[in-house]
Structure formats: C-alpha cells, structure tokens
Amino acid sequence: MDQSLPSDSMQTPSAPGGRDLRRIRSNPDFWYPVAWSRELRAGKTIGTRYAGQPIALVRPREGGSIFALEDRCAHRQVPLSQGVVKGDSVQCCYHGWAYGRSGRCIDVPYLGKGKLPNGVRTYPVREVDGLIFVFPGDAAKADATPLPRLAEVANPAYKTRRFGQLVHCHYSFMHENLMDMNHQFMHMKQMGQMKPRFLGQERGPGMVEARYSFARTGGKQPLGEALIFGQKRDNSEKFAFRDVMTIRTVYPYQTLHIQTADNAPVMDLWIAYVPQDEAELTNRVFGLLSIRRPGIPGLLDLAWPFLTAFTERIFREDREIVELEQAAWREQGGDRNQEIFPVICSLRALLEECGLPADQDTEAPVATGVCGA
Template sequence: MTGIESAGGVGPGAQAGVGGPAVEFDAPRADLRRVGIGRDFWYPVAVSGSVRKGKVFATSFAGERIALYRGESGGVHALEDRCAHRQVPLSMGVVEGDALRCAYHAWAYRGDGRVSQIPYLSRECARPPRGVRAFPVREAYGLVFVHPGDPALAEATPLPELPLLGSPRYTTMTFSRTVRCHYSFMHENLLDMNHQFLHRGVVGRLRPELLGHRSDAVSAEARYLFTHDGGRRDRGAGLLAGEGVGRGGSADVMTIRTEYPYQRLELVPQGAQRPALSLWAVYVPEDAEQRTCHAYGLLTIEKPRVPGLLRMGWPLIRRFTERVFAEDRAVVEAEQRAWQEQGEDRNHEVFPVVLDVRRVLRANGVPIRPARPATADLVH
C-alpha cells in the first residue's frame, strides 16, 4: 500500500453545528487541537449497564449535558439535562413509568422531551414551554449511543459495524475511561505504533515495521509487522493474542484504521486465517473546549481451543490491557498539557501515518463552539 494524501479544501467542518451560524474554518491549516469532532455520527455516551431501569444517568457530549433514563418499557431515552422550568438538571429527577419527572417542581417529560404534566398547572398560570431537546438514541454492543447532530440525519446514519461481536468464536471486553486530552491525540497514539518503547516494561522488546499505509477523505490506515525479540513481558500479553504476540521470534500483522470518527485495530498471528483480537474504539469529547474525552473500547478476543482457558486468564488479560492503556493515557495527557502551556501545536511530526490521520480529522471536524447558554425552550 502507498500513502494517498486526501484532497485539500474545507470538508464537512465548514459550518458550525446544527442551528449555528456559518464559521470561517480553514480545515487544512487549522490547529488540530482546536478542531471539534463531527456531530452527525452515532457516539456512545454510556455503558448500557450504567443506565438501570427506573434510574437516571448523567453524561455529556462536547459540553452538552445529557440525561439518560431507562423507562418501565425498558427503552433508553436521552434528554437535554435541564428542566425547561428552572434549569435544574433532569438527571436529578425521578423516573415514573416511561416519563422523567424533575426533582424540583415535579414537571414530567416524555421520552421525546415534551412536557407531559405540570401538577399545579391551572388557568391562572402562564403558558408553559413545550419541553427540551431529545436526542436520537440507540443501544448496541452493550453501549448507549446518541446522535448529537442534525436529528433528521440520525435514521439514515449507520451505527458502526462490528461483525466479530456476534461470533461464537470470540468474546468481548468493554472499556470506558475518561482521558484528559483532545480526541485527536488518541487517534495518533493508536495509529503510530512506533511508540512501543513506552510499553517496554509490559510487552518486552516488541519491534514494529511499517508495511504500508493509505488514506482518503474519511479514513487513514496503517499495517505493521510485529516481531517479538524477547525481554520481560506481562503474562497477559501472550494470552491476549493466543499463539501470536508473546512468543520469542513470532511475527504478527497488525492493521489499524481510523474510519472517521471511529478506530479499529486487528491483529492476525503468523499463519492464522482470522484475527486473534480486534479492538474498536471511539473518543467522545466531554467538555465544550474538547480537552477531555471519554474513551470507549470493545476488545474482541478469539477463544482458545482449550475450554475455560480464556476465563482463567481473563484477569491477566485485563491487567495487561489496563497497564498499556495507563501508559498511553499518561503520555497523551502530557501532550495536552504541553499544548495548553504553549498555546499552540508545536509538534514537529515526521511520520506519514500521523500526517495522514491529521488530514482526515481536520477535514471532517467542525469548529469548536464556545460554551453557550442552553438551547431555547421549545415553544408552542
């Protein structure tokens, strides 16, 4: 494969988010750490198990606070996290049937965000607002996804496809962690496997060789040949890749791809016909300035031939992945601090794979919108 530079010009980020004014946005030259994530996609904002029946869960997307609640019928609803009455967070509220009632004056909201009841409303009261914004919401892969962009586009926008999650040959581990950095640092970290020196105490002497890379307007991909030359390594490393990474002298092919806005990693051991593991990840901005993101990951691992072996080794695998992630988190958060101290991106990048993914993230991003008041209440 050869590197293909994506076309220049302003991509989907030429305008601010839904309902916002047009913004002058020169994507090819923009400081990437000031580029906001594209909104017209499905983003996980919670692990499904965190949104229990009859309970409310507070989350956010790029500074927009969201109240998730699971009604009596079992479905999850996503509302703007404020009561249209006194702006008290709806995440403080109470679930009654399939409605969410504000904890302050007991205004009740349906799943579509409309006010369904005001207990003390009479003819003497002023005309109330209709409600608050409701986000399109779907559950899949053990995660709760919302569509924070144009709601008219939600139905036609596909969820990410993860075929291995439905295969009886594989089992899945879910990750959900907050990382104090711009989401772009996470994309660069995973695609650039030249940083294995960082993990030397966990994986030993792991040598990556770039086999090829390519990119287009919405994706960047890199393929590496990994050779393990020995050295002390975590016991979970070998279990994670089955008979692949972990054996002295073994060689395995790893393919990593950013397909905006998601990332996927697959590792195929030498001589194997299918992946030993596959990682799907997305980094969802939490704050309005997008300097903090929430990393959601689904690590799908091939079951070994020996029944029960994976279950026995599961704690070792989780410990290994947590150690690697902790080291990655420490360096990307250090990169974010440097950017904030310097007030600009002073990186001098030379690796073509990182340059590829930076072009993709710029072209598909939007301007970061400053923190602003909540959207106007729905009115009659």
C-alpha cells in the same frame, strides 16, 4: 521512507491546513456512545455529556426503550437526570414538571395541562451490545447514519472486555497514539523490546489505515501476548508478514485488528473517544476488546484476570503520555508537534477534514518539522 528533519530554516506549521488540530471540534453528525447499558437501571435516569451538551438518559421501568433528553428542565435549568421516572416520562426533582420521550412538557402539577410551556431538546438514541449511543447532531440525519460495527461482541468464538475511563486530552491525541505503533518503545517495561515494521497505509473517504507487523528483539514474552499469538515472534523474516496488525480510523471511531497467518482474527478492538467539555479537551473512552478463544476450553477464562491487568497497565501508560501532550499544548499555547511519520500526517489531515473548526480557531504555532508522505 525518509524521516530526516529539515534544517531550522524550514518553518512548516504542524497542522495539515495551518490550523491548530487541537482546536478542531468533533463532528456531531455521527452516533456517539455516552454510557454503558449497565449504568442505566430500569426506572432510573443518568446524566451524560457530549462536547458540553448535557444529556439525560431515561429508562422506563416497564421495559420501554431508552429515550434521551437535554439534561436541563425548561423551568429552572436544573438537571432532569436528578428527576424521577414515572411511566414513560421523567419529572424534574425541583417542581415536578414532567417531560415525555418527545421532549414535550406534558405536565406542570400546579398549573394544569392547559398551560403547558415549551419542552426540551430530544436526541435520537440506540442501545446495542451493551452500549448506549446518541446522535448529537442533526436529528434528521440519524436514521441514514449507520451505527458502527462493534468488534466481535456478538460472536461466541470471542471473549470481550469492556473498558474505558475519562482522559484529559483532545481526542486527536488518542487517535494519533493508537495509530503510531512506534510508541511501543514507551511500553518496553510491560512488553519487552518490540520492533514494529510499518507495512504501509491506505487513505480513503473518511478513513486512514496503517498496517504493522512486530518482532521481539529482547525481553520476555508477556502472558497477554502469549494468549493472543501463542508462539513467540522474533526478528527473523519468518515472522515479517505472518501476523499483521491493522489500525484504522473510520471517522470518528478507531479499530485495531490482528490477523494471523491462517487469516483468523485473534484480536479485534473497537474504540471511541467522546468529548465531554465544550472545548473538547477531555474525552470519555469506550472500548471493546475481543479476544479469540484458543482451542483449549476454559483457558482464556482462566487467564482473563491476567490479560485484564496487562491491558490496564498499557492503557494507563497511554493515558499518562497523552495527558502530558495536552499539558504541553496548554503551556505552549498551541500545537507545536513536529510530525514526520507519513500515516500520522494522513491521520491529522483526516481529523481536520472531518471535524468542525472551532468558533475562535487560531493558526497553529510555527514548528520546525515536515509533514509529508
């Protein structure tokens, strides 16, 4: 793989189609997580967002299923998430207008039921494995669109950590960060000196996959790595293909699996980046990290606080660097990235292909670089 840069005379836009990738909008015709189940108590409502769309989630008190409405009362546009849940409906906190799970206005206390106005938009919603998903696109497509597989959450042989927070960057930066394991250089303080081996990529409809193995070339083995792998990996050929990390973007989600020589997955990560603002330059991360329990009962539970702290430090470093990338994009007025790693070039093409162009899209600023397989 030739990673040499071209001469300054070769001027190639960094985005695959000549458009600015950071202006590409996410495709709403998928299931997106918008909240953790634990955030929504019985008889309560909370406000969430997808790409600038305010969404109110409502959980009836008597065990009914969750429903999701546009988080604006049709009357004065105040958030329905500030309202009161009553039976299978929610009443606006301002004048008491009530909306059922269909989105229809079912009561205006001071007018009577014969003069009801129009209601609000409703969203298909599903709750699975501790996550609440909505379908923000064409509701007619929701039933035919499958929910993603969520790591090993339901498998008792694994212990799962739920994590995530707000990250101030376009979702594409997050996809690139996880897919390109050459950035392990940045995590040297946490993980010691690690040498990634790129084993190849695969490109299919709506999907890009990268495969890696790793060698330790210096530094101590962190406890988190020891819990996952056990034996320390060195730079010898013995470990070249023993443990394989597979990172896959199956639009719009990402997964990371680590498979050992005995073909048993020791780690399974599922992660989604959900745009919050209309420009999609901020996203909320929802992650499920499943670790296989070792043969010694209780060992993983005992070490869990240390593993949690380790993964939090890694995620903090990733968050800081992608926010710096976003800051550079703002300062330079567009995407000037010079990308030369083949799998990231494939990933960028996938994100442009599956996403939606911005209303006022612009060409990417010219960068000196090459993006080719």
